[in-house]
Every structure is written in C-alpha cells, then in structure tokens.
Amino acid sequence: MRMSAQITAVASAVALPVVAFLCLCGVPGNAVALDLHSRDHDSPKPIDPGQGERAVVPASPQAAGLPRIGFSDSTLVFETVRGASSPPGQGFDLLNTSDVGTLNWTLEVDRFFLAAGPLSGSSNNTRVSVWVIASTDLLVGVHPAHVIVSSSNAVNSPETVFVQVRILCPIPLTGDVTGDGAVSQSDIVYLVNHVLKAGPAPVPLKEAGDVNCDRNVGLADVIFLVNYVLKGGAAPCDACILL
Numbered sequence: 001m002r003m004s005a006q007i008t009a010v011a012s013a014v015a016l017p018v019v020a021f022l023c024l025c026g027v028p029g030n031a032v033a034l035d036l037h038s039r040d041h042d043s044p045k046p047i048d049p050g051q052g053e054r055a056v057v058p059a060s061p062q063a064a065g066l067p068r069i070g071f072s073d074s075t076l077v078f079e080t081v082r083g084a085s086s087p088p089g090q091g092f093d094l095l096n097t098s099d100v101g102t103l104n105w106t107l108e109v110d111r112f113f114l115a116a117g118p119l120s121g122s123s124n125n126t127r128v129s130v131w132v133i134a135s136t137d138l139l140v141g142v143h144p145a146h147v148i149v150s151s152s153n154a155v156n157s158p159e160t161v162f163v164q165v166r167i168l169c170p171i172p173l174t175g176d177v178t179g180d181g182a183v184s185q186s187d188i189v190y191l192v193n194h195v196l197k198a199g200p201a202p203v204p205l206k207e208a209g210d211v212n213c214d215r216n217v218g219l220a221d222v223i224f225l226v227n228y229v230l231k232g233g234a235a236p237c238d239a240c241i242l243l
C-alpha cells in the first residue's frame, strides 16, 4: 500500500502541468501565456491566464499585426543570343502575405545590368506589380543578379528575387565559316577569299573565323585551318570564350 501511494503521488505531479497546458488551448487572442516565476527558467510552464504576473508572446505575425514580404515568383530568367536584341521585360507581384498591417517597402538591384521598379511603396492586401528589365550587352555566359526588397516593419526583411541573365554563344562551331555545320575544305576557300580577296565575312559572326583565338581574323587563321583540315593539326579553339 505504501508503494502504491508513492506511485499515485508521482503520477499526480506529472499530470498537473499537462492538464494546465491543455487548458491553454482556449486562451483568447491566439497567444501563449508563460509563468515568469517558474523555478525552471529554461522550460517556462503555461499557467492560467487569470493568475499571477505573465508575459504574452505573439504566436504568429498575424496575431501581432506584422506584415510579411511575399513574391509571386522567386526566380526570373532572361535568355538571348549574344548580339541579338534584348528579351522583353518581366515582372513579379509583391504582396503582404501576412494579410494584416501595412507593408512599407523599398526595392533595389545589385548588378549594373538590371533595372526594376517601382523603388518603394506600401502594401496591405493588394498586389503590387514590379517590373524588371535586363540589359543583354554582356559576355557569353550566365550572369546572376538579385532584386532585393527591404522593409522596416516586416518580419522577414530583406527578401530576394533571384535573376539569371543567360547570354548564349551565336557561334555553334569555330572554323565553320560557311555555316553548314562542318569544318572542311570549303571553309578554307571561304576564309581565303575573305582574308585575301575581301570576300564576305564568316557567318554568323566574323569571330567564327578566328580559329586560333587571338581576337583577329587573318592569314594566321588561314594557315591554322589548312593545318587542321589537311594535315591533322590542332583543332580550332572555341571562339565563344572571347565573346
């Protein structure tokens, strides 16, 4: 009987905090009350909101009336061939996903080839259209950039939309100055005509004839191409690395 009484006492001590915690489910305002006078300060215990001194910790941004920055798109990709016209502008919607409070925000970009706007504003539950334009006068390759939105009163400031500007190489095969998809004797003839007889330039760009990648199309390229096609010499370089 004595052992049974001890077990009953221990079970009661464990059960009381659990019951008290479960009773907090009905606390108005969706907030959690914490007992600051608990002996165990590392693990504050919930108490009845009508008893003693307590602090109220907001359970969510909505409960505290705080706005949250949100985007309709997290990534934008611009793609074009080097030398071609710039792709059309793009955009995304900026909104307050908390649905409470007013989101006061500013916007900036971190690379010179990117522009976006508007640069500031206020949003409650409405969406704001942000436009983004990328200059494509860039080297061949992938160029990352960011649109950064900051707010003095949001719970998640700053937030970022990632942007990629992809510049594709217009030259499929260096040395194929005729543009037929292969490097052959006809390319030697074409390049000789261009270099020595003022014939038409290599296609799609003159750089397709720069088979030794010295940033010039001349007699050295003719000799290089003859050695490659007729004598098994070194293959043309990749002219795209110079664009």
Ligand SMILES: [Ca+2]
Pocket (backbone or CB within 6 Å): 175, 176, 177, 178, 179, 180, 181, 182, 183, 184, 186, 187
């Ligand atoms: Ca060819």
Ligand SMILES: [Ca+2]
Pocket (backbone or CB within 6 Å): 209, 210, 211, 212, 213, 214, 215, 216, 217, 218, 220, 221
């Ligand atoms: Ca060259």
